Amino acid sequence: MGAVISHLHGIYTSLTALIRTLSALNARYGALLERVHAGPFLPVEKPTESFWMRHPPFPEMGDVVWDGAPSASAEEREGGGFGEDEEEEVEVDVVVVGSGITGVSAVKTILELSSSPLMKTEGQGNDDQRGIPKIMVLEARQLCSGATARNGGHIKCAPHEEFARLRRTLGDDERARKVVRLQMRHLSALKEVGERMPLGEVREVETVDLFLDGDGFERARGNVDELRGWMPEVDVRVWEGEGEMREKFGVNRHVVGAISYQAGALWPYRLVTSLWHDLKSKYPSLTISTHTPVSSITPNASTAHPYTIHTPRGKIRARHVLHATNAYTGHLVPALRGCLTGVLGHMTAQKPGKDFSPVCHGGRSWSVMYGTGFDYVTQRPDGEDGQPGELMLGGGLFRSKEDGLDQVGVWDDGRVDAFPLMHLRGSMATIFEPRWGAERKLEGAWSGIMGFTGDMLPFVGGLPVGIGNGRRENVGGVGDGFGEWIAAGFSGEGMVWAWLSGVAVGIMMMGREEDELVEGEGRPGGRLGEWFPVEEVRVDVGRLKRARLENLVNEG
Incomplete structure (x- = not known):
C-alpha cells in the first residue's frame, strides 16, 4: 500500500510541476504579447557600446545637428536651430x-x-543641382x-533553408525562388559599393554551417537536395564524417555534419x-x-x-x-x-585563441547550428601586424532566462543579458578545442534590436x-x-x-x-x-x- 501511495504521490508531484510549468509559460507568452502590442518607443539614450562604432572614420558626422534650412547661407544659419520658432x-x-x-x-x-x-533638362550640365x-x-x-x-556583419542567406521555408509560407515555388535570389544578390551589390568604400571591408567568404545534432543535419541535407532541383546554379556542398570535414574546418567530434556555400562579410x-x-x-x-x-x-x-x-x-x-x-x-x-516587433540580439567581438586553425585571413564565416537556435560568426581580415582579426560572434537568443521569450517585444539596446553572453563566450571554444588554445580575449559585448514580422518578410513600399x-x-x-x-x-x-x-x-x-x-x-x-x-x-x-x-x- 505504501508503494502505491508513493507512486500516486510521484504522479501528483509530476502533474503539479507540469501544470506550474504550463502556467508559467502561458504567463510568459501573455506578457510577450502585451509587449508586442504596446509597441516601441524611441531608442534608449544610452545604448551599449558596439565594437563596430569604435574609432569612427568620420567622427565629425556622428553628432552633426542641422542648424538651419536646407541650402541656407551661413548668415541664415547664424540664427540657430530650426526649433527656434515653433510656428515656422x-x-x-x-x-x-x-x-x-x-x-x-x-x-x-x-x-x-x-x-x-x-533626368536633366535641356541645357542643364551634370554639375547643375x-x-x-x-x-x-x-x-x-x-x-x-x-x-x-x-549586427554581425554577415551577408549570408542560407539558400536551402530559406527556399524550404518560403515554399511553405508563400505556397509557390517560383515566388520562393525569386525571394532567395534577391537575398543572394546582396553580396554582389554590396561588393560593388565596397570597391569604392574600402573601409567597409566588404568581401566574399566561404561560409559553413556546423551541425551539433544529427536530426538537424539530416533535415538540412534534405533541403539542399530540394534546392538543387530548383536552383541548380547555387553551389552548396554537404560534408560529413570524421575525416575530410574535420580536417578542412578544424572542428572536433561535437560537429556531426557541415554544409558550406558562398556568403560575404563587412564592417557595416x-x-x-x-x-x-x-x-x-x-x-x-x-x-x-x-x-x-x-x-x-x-x-x-x-x-x-x-x-x-x-x-x-x-x-x-x-x-x-x-x-x-x-x-x-x-x-x-x-x-x-x-x-513588427523588436527582438533583442547579443553580439561579441572576441580575439581567437592562439591555436585557432585553420587560418582563414578573414575569408571564412561560420554558423553553429543546434536545436532551434544558432550562432553566427565572421572574422575580420588580418591586421597590419599580421595578427588574425577579431571573431564577430552573435546569437544565443534561445539561451536567455526564459528561452528567448524575454528577448521578444524588447526595444532596449542599453542592456546585455548574462545568459546569452555566457553562451557566446564558450560557443567557438566548444567546437574547436583543441584547435583553439589559450589567450583568447573578449574585446567587447553589446546588444542590438532586430525587427521581426509574423511572416518573416519585410515591409517595403508605400x-x-x-x-x-x-x-x-x-x-x-x-x-x-x-x-x-x-x-x-x-x-x-x-x-x-x-x-x-x-x-x-x-x-x-x-x-x-x-x-x-x-x-x-x-x-x-x-x-x-x-x-x-x-x-x-x-x-x-x-x-x-x-x-x-x-x-x-x-x-x-
Missing part, C-alpha cells in the same frame, strides 16, 4: 527617418537617379547607431558612414540631423507638402516620408504594432491610407508626387534584405518602377519587378493579417 515650418521634398543601411541606400538611389543625365530633391535625414541618436552598427557601420560622407560631399541638398528624434507625423492641409514631421527641434513639412527605422517603425506607424499617417494615396515622383513609405522588418536578416530594399523603395519614390533603368553602383538595372519581389513585401490590409506576430508560433 521648413519644407523639404523627402524626410528619411533613420540613418542606417536602408536609409543610405534609399537616399543614394534617389539622388543618383535625380542627377543622372537622363537644379531638380535634385531636398532630403533631410533624421536620426534619434548618433549617425547609424541602430541595428546597422550592432564604416560602410554606411563612408557613404553618408560621400553623399554629403556631392549633394548640397542633403541635410542630416542626428539627436533629432521624431515624436509624430501628422497630415496637413498642404497639397504640396502634406506631411508634418514633429521633432524637439521644430516642425518639418515634406512631400514624402520614408520610415527606415526597422524595429522602431511602429512608434510612428501604430498600425504596424502587433505585426503605406496606404488607413495604415500610414496621410490621407492621400502614394504618387510616385519625388518632385511632384507625395507619399509615406517604408522599408523595415528584416527579421534578423538585414544584410541580405536592407540594401536592395532601400534601392527598391527609392525607385518607387521616384515613380520609376516600370522604367528600364541603367544599372548603377549597387543597383540592378531593368524594371524593378524583374529583380525585386514587390508583391511579396507589399503593405496592405491582407499582408498585415499574414504578418501578425502570433503567426510565428506556426513557424518551424
Whole structure:
C-alpha cells in the first residue's frame, strides 16, 4: 500500500510541476504579447557600446545637428536651430527617418537617379543641382547607431533553408525562388559599393554551417537536395564524417555534419558612414540631423507638402516620408504594432585563441547550428601586424532566462543579458578545442534590436491610407508626387534584405518602377519587378493579417 501511495504521490508531484510549468509559460507568452502590442518607443539614450562604432572614420558626422534650412547661407544659419520658432515650418521634398543601411541606400538611389543625365533638362550640365530633391535625414541618436552598427556583419542567406521555408509560407515555388535570389544578390551589390568604400571591408567568404545534432543535419541535407532541383546554379556542398570535414574546418567530434556555400562579410557601420560622407560631399541638398528624434507625423492641409514631421527641434513639412527605422517603425506607424516587433540580439567581438586553425585571413564565416537556435560568426581580415582579426560572434537568443521569450517585444539596446553572453563566450571554444588554445580575449559585448514580422518578410513600399499617417494615396515622383513609405522588418536578416530594399523603395519614390533603368553602383538595372519581389513585401490590409506576430508560433 505504501508503494502505491508513493507512486500516486510521484504522479501528483509530476502533474503539479507540469501544470506550474504550463502556467508559467502561458504567463510568459501573455506578457510577450502585451509587449508586442504596446509597441516601441524611441531608442534608449544610452545604448551599449558596439565594437563596430569604435574609432569612427568620420567622427565629425556622428553628432552633426542641422542648424538651419536646407541650402541656407551661413548668415541664415547664424540664427540657430530650426526649433527656434515653433510656428515656422521648413519644407523639404523627402524626410528619411533613420540613418542606417536602408536609409543610405534609399537616399543614394534617389539622388543618383535625380542627377543622372537622363533626368536633366535641356541645357542643364551634370554639375547643375537644379531638380535634385531636398532630403533631410533624421536620426534619434548618433549617425547609424541602430541595428546597422550592432549586427554581425554577415551577408549570408542560407539558400536551402530559406527556399524550404518560403515554399511553405508563400505556397509557390517560383515566388520562393525569386525571394532567395534577391537575398543572394546582396553580396554582389554590396561588393560593388565596397570597391569604392574600402573601409567597409566588404568581401566574399566561404561560409559553413556546423551541425551539433544529427536530426538537424539530416533535415538540412534534405533541403539542399530540394534546392538543387530548383536552383541548380547555387553551389552548396554537404560534408560529413570524421575525416575530410574535420580536417578542412578544424572542428572536433561535437560537429556531426557541415554544409558550406558562398556568403560575404563587412564592417557595416564604416560602410554606411563612408557613404553618408560621400553623399554629403556631392549633394548640397542633403541635410542630416542626428539627436533629432521624431515624436509624430501628422497630415496637413498642404497639397504640396502634406506631411508634418514633429521633432524637439521644430516642425518639418515634406512631400514624402520614408520610415527606415526597422524595429522602431511602429512608434510612428501604430498600425504596424502587433505585426513588427523588436527582438533583442547579443553580439561579441572576441580575439581567437592562439591555436585557432585553420587560418582563414578573414575569408571564412561560420554558423553553429543546434536545436532551434544558432550562432553566427565572421572574422575580420588580418591586421597590419599580421595578427588574425577579431571573431564577430552573435546569437544565443534561445539561451536567455526564459528561452528567448524575454528577448521578444524588447526595444532596449542599453542592456546585455548574462545568459546569452555566457553562451557566446564558450560557443567557438566548444567546437574547436583543441584547435583553439589559450589567450583568447573578449574585446567587447553589446546588444542590438532586430525587427521581426509574423511572416518573416519585410515591409517595403508605400503605406496606404488607413495604415500610414496621410490621407492621400502614394504618387510616385519625388518632385511632384507625395507619399509615406517604408522599408523595415528584416527579421534578423538585414544584410541580405536592407540594401536592395532601400534601392527598391527609392525607385518607387521616384515613380520609376516600370522604367528600364541603367544599372548603377549597387543597383540592378531593368524594371524593378524583374529583380525585386514587390508583391511579396507589399503593405496592405491582407499582408498585415499574414504578418501578425502570433503567426510565428506556426513557424518551424
